[in-house]
Amino acid sequence: MTEGNFVDYVKIYVASGKGGKGSSHLHREKFIEKGGPDGGDGGRGGHVILRGNKNLWTLFHLKFLRHVKAGHGGDGGSSRSTGADGEDKFIEVPLGTVIKDKETGEILFEITEHDETKILAKGGKGGLGNWHFRSATNQTPRYAQPGITGEEVDVILELKVLADVGLVGFPNAGKSTLLSVLTSAKPKIADYPFTTLKPNLGIVAYRDFQSFVVADIPGIIEGAAEGKGLGHYFLRHIERNSTLLFLVPADADDIKKEYEILLDELRRYNTEMLDKDRLIVISKCDMLDDELQKEMQQQLDKDFKGIEYMFISSIAQQGLTELKDKLWKMLNA
């Protein structure tokens, strides 16, 4: 995945199919003078249905889809034959997709499970054929029901769950670099702050064909709550991640302070962010020699009493396997 793969909001117009007409056919046969009514029912109009798919991570595949229309039901025929149902249309969405009515903003529903389906626009019912309308007083009704029209609705699809692990850190902490070595994502990396302007996602292939998803978001700075830097805007993308990975570079002036600033910005955004599992990762540890790293460890043991931390270097490929193992354990705890 590269920059620009990230789509978490799309608008779609959906229309279900109209029900087919009921038939008002009268039976005709040689030697039978007055056949009875034998018009069949119209078929149901097609539904537009949403379906959860655990292999999708964004709404990118729906980016250029503006309209979805299901098929109309077929009309009823003679000999009580029922019209065919209109073709249903499925829209596949990642888990965590919230569907809103575009007009009212009301949340209609949310897809959270694989293969879960929800009818977004119900197909119109087919009309009944004249056969149903026989009565004592009218043996040959020449009347049948029309099909019912389908529904149309403008919806907004919004993605909330994006990844299992969210990367949190100051600009330039090495978040995108870490994503690029853990996954096949190719985010932009550069030696200046705010290189990343939009979230990037990557899939970490773990042992035995397991995998988990990591989201790299733009850097957070002190005062983000007041709109500094890119502000809090992107935090919503890690709101539902179960685990947050705090990345602080080894050359930070004060590692503990940097961590606390990040934590405080998250708290100001939404206190529930602090209920998530956290892991502190000191990045760029290739810049430390053994002695310096030991010294730092002693300090961090004091600073982070009880909170787990680990050292990694994306560039020197140090600590990455341990990091994956650790994340996997946290996600599956």
Ligand SMILES: Nc1nc2c(ncn2[C@@H]2O[C@H](COP(=O)(O)OP(=O)(O)OP(=O)(O)O)[C@@H](O)[C@H]2O)c(=O)[nH]1
């Ligand atoms: N020495 C060293 N440098 C690193 C390492 N990881 C990243 N860097 C460098 O740090 C700089 C910033 O890296 P990025 O991955 O773009 O940082 P970021 O956190 O994504 O930054 P923003 O997108 O601006 O928030 C780049 O020059 C990287 O080459 C590392 O493990 N060791």
Ligand SMILES: [Mg+2]
């Ligand atoms: Mg970046």
